[in-house]
Amino acid sequence: xxxxxxxxxxxxxxxxxxxxxxxIFIHNQFILPNIRSVLQVLLSPGTDIMGSGSLIENALMxxxxxxxxxxxxxxxxxxxxxxxxxxxxxxxxxxxxxxxLRPVPPLAWVPLALAWLKIGLASIVFIIALGAFFxxxxxxxQGVRGVKKNWIEAITxxxxxxxxxxxRVILPAAAPEIWTGMRIGFGIAWMCVVAAxxxxxxxxxxxxxxxxxxxxxxxxxxxxxxIAIGFIGxxxxxxxxxxxxxxxxxxxx
Amino acid sequence: xERSVTMMLQLQNVSKEFGSGKSxxxxxxxxxxxxxxxxxxxxxxPSGCGKTTLLRIIAGLEKxxxxxxxxxxxKVEQPGPQLGMVFQEHxxxxxxxxxxxxxxxxxxxxxxxxxxxxxxxxxxxxxxxxDSAERFPHELSGGMRQRVAVARALTLExxxxxxxxxxxALDFQTRRQIQQDILQVQERTGKAILMVTHxxxxxxxxxxxxxxxxxxxxxxxxxLKIDLDRPRDRASPLFLxxxxxVLNCLNASxxxxxxxxxxxxxx
Numbered sequence: 001x002x003x004x005x006x007x008x009x010x011x012x013x014x015x016x017x018x019x020x021x022x023x024i025f026i027h028n029q030f031i032l033p034n035i036r037s038v039l040q041v042l043l044s045p046g047t048d049i050m051g052s053g054s055l056i057e058n059a060l061m062x063x064x065x066x067x068x069x070x071x072x073x074x075x076x077x078x079x080x081x082x083x084x085x086x087x088x089x090x091x092x093x094x095x096x097x098x099x100x101l102r103p104v105p106p107l108a109w110v111p112l113a114l115a116w117l118k119i120g121l122a123s124i125v126f127i128i129a130l131g132a133f134f135x136x137x138x139x140x141x142q143g144v145r146g147v148k149k150n151w152i153e154a155i156t157x158x159x160x161x162x163x164x165x166x167x168r169v170i171l172p173a174a175a176p177e178i179w180t181g182m183r184i185g186f187g188i189a190w191m192c193v194v195a196a197x198x199x200x201x202x203x204x205x206x207x208x209x210x211x212x213x214x215x216x217x218x219x220x221x222x223x224x225x226x227i228a229i230g231f232i233g234x235x236x237x238x239x240x241x242x243x244x245x246x247x248x249x250x251x252x253x
Numbered sequence: 254x255e256r257s258v259t260m261m262l263q264l265q266n267v268s269k270e271f272g273s274g275k276s277x278x279x280x281x282x283x284x285x286x287x288x289x290x291x292x293x294x295x296x297x298x299p300s301g302c303g304k305t306t307l308l309r310i311i312a313g314l315e316k317x318x319x320x321x322x323x324x325x326x327x328k329v330e331q332p333g334p335q336l337g338m339v340f341q342e343h344x345x346x347x348x349x350x351x352x353x354x355x356x357x358x359x360x361x362x363x364x365x366x367x368x369x370x371x372x373x374x375x376x377x378x379x380x381x382x383x384d385s386a387e388r389f390p391h392e393l394s395g396g397m398r399q400r401v402a403v404a405r406a407l408t409l410e411x412x413x414x415x416x417x418x419x420x421x422a423l424d425f426q427t428r429r430q431i432q433q434d435i436l437q438v439q440e441r442t443g444k445a446i447l448m449v450t451h452x453x454x455x456x457x458x459x460x461x462x463x464x465x466x467x468x469x470x471x472x473x474x475x476x477l478k479i480d481l482d483r484p485r486d487r488a489s490p491l492f493l494x495x496x497x498x499v500l501n502c503l504n505a506s507x508x509x510x511x512x513x514x515x516x517x518x519x520x
Contacts, residue, residue: 150344153314154402158358158409159334168357172348250348250391 069128085144119201132185139181143174298466337406
């Protein structure tokens with residue numbers, strides 16, 4: 001093990017030790033359960049938890065929702081972002097509304113989502129899609145605006161029409177930034193799904209599981225759920241990064 | 254005396270203004286000259302004389318405020334494959350291999366793959382890069398990239414090759430080498446070349462004729478025929494004489510207006 005890996009391990013190990021020490025000191029599993037009880041939940045992810053499904057089942061449910069919301073967001077944000085990046089008037093027209101809506105946290109939309117779409121999948125997907133929408137939109141727009149004029153002109157000189165430009169220059173050139181937007185968007189979507197699942201009327205998903213376990217005083221399940229959420233988040237982020245390195249690495253050259 | 258040669262590109266009173274009202278600036282004024290078939294013409298001028306703008310107007314990338322650009326008697330109004338362009342910076346697409354960079358124009362035209370491959374390899378070998386077809390732009394040196402850009406511009410078999418200070422970013426030796434290569438390519442393809450450069454020496458080494466521009470607004474000061482045998486010896490007295498002449502001409506404080514008419518009539 002080299003120095004860097006050692007350094008990276010220092011703080012997590014310290015936190016784990018502090019956690020265990022505190023749990024012994026506090027000696028109240030409703031405030032801080034010990035590591036063993038949390039690990040027990042994590043290491044049997046297929047076991048049903050108090051009739052609300054297993055860790056895996058709930059994680060899959062959350063992933064399904066976030067996938068759907070993310071898909072909706074990407075399908076709307078990428079074309080709009082490309083159009084706004086390519087045609088200045090469209091950017092001018094949408095700039096105001098985008099900068100007005102962007103700072104509104106997705107969760108502030110919850111009451112409206114419930115009023116419009118009722119309790120259920122549609123309103124959760126709506127919240128997730130809102131969270132993922134803006135990073136994808138803005139990065140796509142930035143990416144398209146940043147395409148080198150030289151590239152566009154070189155291809156135009158060869159007789160390219162707008163369609164050729166789009167497919168051969170603009171989309172490939174903007175792809176790394178679009179992908180970065182999607183990566184950020186997915187991260188936010190993942191946070192939104194967990195929060196959305198804590199809303200009334202939901203009875204599945206990791207967010208629900210955490211709230212449910214809390215209401216029964218099962219703090220070790222709450223902590224196990226949180227760790228699972230973090231872990232899944234990391235895995236997905238790694239996936240985005242590795243695709244970027246494999247396919248979109250020309251940008252850094 | 255050059256009338257037997259077909260006139261290919263013709264500029265008629267091309268002017269360009271930027272801005273409007275009081276801030277209106279005239280960058281090019283009444284530019285007239287022509288490029289004949291198979292000829293190399295270099296546009297020379299101090300920086301800020303609008304020579305790049307002029308080339309972009311000829312390419313159809315910008316519109317003149319007044320005047321016309323005629324290619325084989327037809328007005329050039331938008332960019333198209335009848336003109337090939339080599340940019341100051343290579344402008345290759347970094348995510349495509351050398352081969353795909355060169356073939357992209359043919360692909361857009363829907364030319365069959367076999368034929369595309371053949372043509373790409375033909376032009377890549379002409380610029381000495383047939384071994385690098387599968388490499389990527391970032392793996393090439395600056396000089397190699399510009400060669401790829403030349404090959405790319407040639408694949409669509411344009412009537413005229415435009416080059417905007419194509420070698421200005423290259424080091425001295427690479428520059429010398431690629432200048433020779435361009436002459437070879439020109440000899441083999443017989444393409445007319447119109448290039449913008451700020452190097453007087455490069456212009457005299459390469460060009461059959463020089464178009465000297467004055468600055469602000471850019472006007473044709475003089476069109477000069479370079480009657481030296483190729484390969485040209487940069488150290489020969491005649492070469493140096495031309496160099497001095499051009500240098501003096503560009504530095505001359507003579508009001509450009511007074512020399513304008515004589516300039517275009519020089520050939």
